[in-house]
Amino acid sequence: MTRALAGLRVIDLTVELWGGIGAALLGDFGAEVVRIDGLGPSPAVGAEDERPPGAWNAHAALAQRNKRSLAVDLESERGRELVRALVVESDVAITDRRRADLVRLGLDYATLAARKPDLVYARGSGFGPKGPDADAAAIDELAAARTGMMPILPQPGRPPVFPGHGQMYTAVMLAFGILTALHHRARTGEGQEVDASLLGGNMYGASLDLQAYLAIGGERMLQPISRLDAGNPMSGTMYRSADGPWVTLTMPDTDRWWPIFAPLVDLAVDDPRFDTHDKRCGTHRLEMMQVLEAAIRRRPAGHWRTMFQEHQLSADIIESYEFPAADPQVRRNRYLLTIDDPSAGEQTSLGFPIFMSETPARLDATAPARGQHSAAVLHDILGLSEDAITALRDAGTIAG
Amino acid sequence: MAGALAGLRVIDLTVWFQGPVAAQHLADFGAEVIKVERPKGGDQGRGVRSIKALPVGDWNQYFLVINRNKKSMALDLKTAAGREIMYRLVERSDVFLSNLGAENLAAWQLTWEQLSAVNPKLVYATTSGYGPYATTSKPAFDMTVQALTGLMSRLGEPGEPPIYLGMGSGDAYGGLMAALAILLALWHRNATGKGQRVDASLYGAQLFLAAPTLQAWLATRDRRYSEQQPRAAAHNPLWNTYRAKDQWLVLCVPNRDDAFAALAATLEAAGAGRAAPLAGDARFATVAGRREHARELVAALDAIVATRTAGEWMARWAPLADRRIAASPIATFADLVRDAGVRANDYLMETYCEEVQRPVTVRGMPITLSRTPGTIRSLGPELGQDTEMILFEMLGYDWDEIGALKAAGAIP
Numbered sequence: 103m104t105r106a107l108a109g110l111r112v113i114d115l116t117v118e119l120w121g122g123i124g125a126a127l128l129g130d131f132g133a134e135v136v137r138i139d140g141l142g143p144s145p146a147v148g149a150e151d152e153r154p155p156g157a158w159n160a161h162a163a164l165a166q167r168n169k170r171s172l173a174v175d176l177e178s179e180r181g182r183e184l185v186r187a188l189v190v191e192s193d194v195a196i197t198d199r200r201r202a203d204l205v206r207l208g209l210d211y212a213t214l215a216a217r218k219p220d221l222v223y224a225r226g227s228g229f230g231p232k233g234p235d236a237d238a239a240a241i242d243e244l245a246a247a248r249t250g251m252m253p254i255l256p257q258p259g260r261p262p263v264f265p266g267h268g269q270m271y272t273a274v275m276l277a278f279g280i281l282t283a284l285h286h287r288a289r290t291g292e293g294q295e296v297d298a299s300l301l302g303g304n305m306y307g308a309s310l311d312l313q314a315y316l317a318i319g320g321e322r323m324l325q326p327i328s329r330l331d332a333g334n335p336m337s338g339t340m341y342r343s344a345d346g347p348w349v350t351l352t353m354p355d356t357d358r359w360w361p362i363f364a365p366l367v368d369l370a371v372d373d374p375r376f377d378t379h380d381k382r383c384g385t386h387r388l389e390m391m392q393v394l395e396a397a398i399r400r401r402p403a404g405h406w407r408t409m410f411q412e413h414q415l416s417a418d419i420i421e422s423y424e425f426p427a428a429d430p431q432v433r434r435n436r437y438l439l440t441i442d443d444p445s446a447g448e449q450t451s452l453g454f455p456i457f458m459s460e461t462p463a464r465l466d467a468t469a470p471a472r473g474q475h476s477a478a479v480l481h482d483i484l485g486l487s488e489d490a491i492t493a494l495r496d497a498g499t500i501a502g
Numbered sequence: 503m504a505g506a507l508a509g510l511r512v513i514d515l516t517v518w519f520q521g522p523v524a525a526q527h528l529a530d531f532g533a534e535v536i537k538v539e540r541p542k543g544g545d546q547g548r549g550v551r552s553i554k555a556l557p558v559g560d561w562n563q564y565f566l567v568i569n570r571n572k573k574s575m576a577l578d579l580k581t582a583a584g585r586e587i588m589y590r591l592v593e594r595s596d597v598f599l600s601n602l603g604a605e606n607l608a609a610w611q612l613t614w615e616q617l618s619a620v621n622p623k624l625v626y627a628t629t630s631g632y633g634p635y636a637t638t639s640k641p642a643f644d645m646t647v648q649a650l651t652g653l654m655s656r657l658g659e660p661g662e663p664p665i666y667l668g669m670g671s672g673d674a675y676g677g678l679m680a681a682l683a684i685l686l687a688l689w690h691r692n693a694t695g696k697g698q699r700v701d702a703s704l705y706g707a708q709l710f711l712a713a714p715t716l717q718a719w720l721a722t723r724d725r726r727y728s729e730q731q732p733r734a735a736a737h738n739p740l741w742n743t744y745r746a747k748d749q750w751l752v753l754c755v756p757n758r759d760d761a762f763a764a765l766a767a768t769l770e771a772a773g774a775g776r777a778a779p780l781a782g783d784a785r786f787a788t789v790a791g792r793r794e795h796a797r798e799l800v801a802a803l804d805a806i807v808a809t810r811t812a813g814e815w816m817a818r819w820a821p822l823a824d825r826r827i828a829a830s831p832i833a834t835f836a837d838l839v840r841d842a843g844v845r846a847n848d849y850l851m852e853t854y855c856e857e858v859q860r861p862v863t864v865r866g867m868p869i870t871l872s873r874t875p876g877t878i879r880s881l882g883p884e885l886g887q888d889t890e891m892i893l894f895e896m897l898g899y900d901w902d903e904i905g906a907l908k909a910a911g912a913i914p
Contacts, residue, residue, distance in 0.1 A: 158721055238823075261733055275869045281682065282874075286506035297870040310670035329663055352645045418646040423651075426652060452710060459700070
């Protein structure tokens with residue numbers, strides 16, 4: 103089967119989870135991704151405690167799948183020169199390292215583009231390529247803290263919440279930015295530099311709340327809003343069911359759904375308090391939320407899910423990770439996969455969020471051990487002889 | 503200057519958020535995006551009148567921002583003549599994008615099979631709710647799908663309600679995924695001449711959005727990743743939120759002896775008024791000790807951090823970035839708007855709003871391309887503003903035929 107990105111070669115100089123995923127997205131669709139692993143400890147700056155303990159490195163399984171690994175000593179000029187030579191033979195370089203480190207290593211855009219003018223060079227940064235924080239550490243917590251969402255996520259009076267997903271917007275933005283630049287290169291022959299930052303990712307994720315503040319302004323947009331003070335009692339709300347799980351509703355067009363929904367919550371369709379959209383979302387908004395709160399509380403979550411399915415309502419139960427892990431359509435869509443890890447055996451991993459009918463994503467290879475492909479990469483791409491590779495290994499320039 | 507995606511034509515038959523924002527990414531980088539809308543009312547997003555119980559004001563930013571840089575064509579796809587126009591559009595386009603229900607697309611004869619017969623090179627993209635192999639069939643909105651993923655129920659303090667990641671947070675991700683899917687398919691088409699069908703669903707995207715904790719939970723089944731955790735017992739007390747005298751801040755220090763020593767020294771030097779200095783406390787002397795006594799350490803840090811303002815702490819910690827001490831005040835949107843870096847990077851941009859005849863501030867370009875940056879050429883179009891020009895110039899209808907199309911109700 104053909105692959106969407108067949109023939110494209112990517113040199114992956116990332117160290118963080120999200121940067122690695124940005125490159126893995128290209129590998130999932132058939133690009134040849136060569137991961138550059140240093141010989142020392144990883145210079146990653148993100149939260150170490152997120153990384154699950156145990157023999158199987160689940161994060162690496164996701165971020166490094168479909169890649170080959172070259173372990174090379176980036177502290178030696180000989181090692182760095184090998185990486186530069188690989189970049190010259192490639193289409194894309196991607197990194198999330200600090201700019202100062204890249205300059206020191208001679209792996210920055212200016213140095214590489216001098217040797218490979220049509221290179222697409224993507225960098226995942228903390229706060230973007232310009233401005234006072236262009237060189238600040240790329241840590242998702244710092245970017246989330248700057249975005250303005252953390253204070254408004256919880257209920258009023260509760261501590262700000264770090265959501266932890268902002269980095270995932272950035273991961274996809276890196277891949278999208280690279281593809282956009284490649285389309286430009288295909289037409290014009292020109293390479294360029296791409297940047298996607300954690301701040302940009304977090305801001306994009308905050309899209310509508312942020313845009314509403316920009317356009318409407320005011321204190322209400324800066325403060326947490328109680329769940330029982332929502333703008334529309336039937337949309338973006340949550341209420342607790344009798345047996346504990348929370349129910350959430352999103353039916354913005356209440357006129358359309360009211361005749362179906364009202365009887366389910368023990369209300370007459372012509373209840374004079376709630377019989378128009380303006381009453382439901384205006385004059386009787388707060389009262390309606392109290393009424394819904396009591397009604398939802400009368401019956402268990404299972405009842406509500408059945409009702410929502412039967413009546414085709416956009417409403418559901420707020421689940422935990424157990425739910426998608428057991429949901430057959432998640433497997434059918436390959437959003438989760440069972441993978442056979444050479445050392446850890448059968449494991450469940452996130453799969454592929456993008457469906458393509460002709461060139462589907464594939465798991466060609468599980469995450470490599472550090473340096474697993476050192477010799478093969480140097481032979482295949484740079485044409486180095488076995489003797490030359492042995493000499494590099496003996497000199498400690500490469501490992502594996 | 504031509505954008506990176508100049509020369510691409512996209513038919514955007516989408517409503518609300520997830521679909522429109524996918525096409526917006528392509529339009530920002532120069533693709534020609536033709537938004538096709540029903541003549542009566544158009545995209546439902548045009549009808550948004552209030553957000554968080556406040557009126558949207560004199561311009562509907564919900565619609566105008568995610569539909570920027572697009573043309574609008576009003577077509578009644580329930581009429582045969584309207585569908586004929588759509589087929590002519592499809593013949594001359596690279597991408598067809600829709601987030602309408604599959605039953606709608608089938609009723610209007612706009613399935614993948616039908617459109618690829620018209621144009622075999624077409625990339626046919628959908629942003630569905632639950633994916634191409636879904637068993638769930640009900641309408642999908644951002645929050646009701648986010649609810650299924652497990653993302654919401656792990657956030658917040660124990661006992662508090664689950665936390666929604668924000669209006670449109672999942673739609674935004676599904677839209678970005680769809681934009682990536684489209685470029686992947688176009689790359690393949692350019693190499694082989696073959697179009698294909700792609701989909702990025704809300705469910706699939708939001709599961710991927712959960713990756714940092716979902717992937718960890720799948721491997722360990724540890725509730726630390728799936729359930730609400732109290733900040734007072736943070737797994738690493740040095741990597742946590744704290745309340746300074748005036749506002750909250752986030753502290754990011756790895757649980758390592760050297761980094762802890764450097765941090766403790768700054769707390770000491772601040773003369774925070776504790777009887778027993780942290781550095782000499784045996785409970786906190788090792789990595790394991792700080793983890794084991796997390797509650798005590800958070801309480802101690804709570805007491806110390808509260809004695810000074812966030813600004814004072816930042817001044818003390820800023821020089822220690824190379825010792826792995828990082829921190830930031832927790833900003834509000836009001837702070838963000840004043841952030842110099844945000845403006846320097848065009849993450850927020852000023853653009854002229856025709857509707858209110860003044861410049862407005864909008865979300866800008868989260869992805870920076872050095873040579874071919876994204877641009878805002880116009881905010882969202884008026885309903886059907888380009889219908890006749892597209893029929894005349896692109897599709898080759900003459901004015902008599904356009905009159906007949908009006909008479910047939912295909913166009914307004």
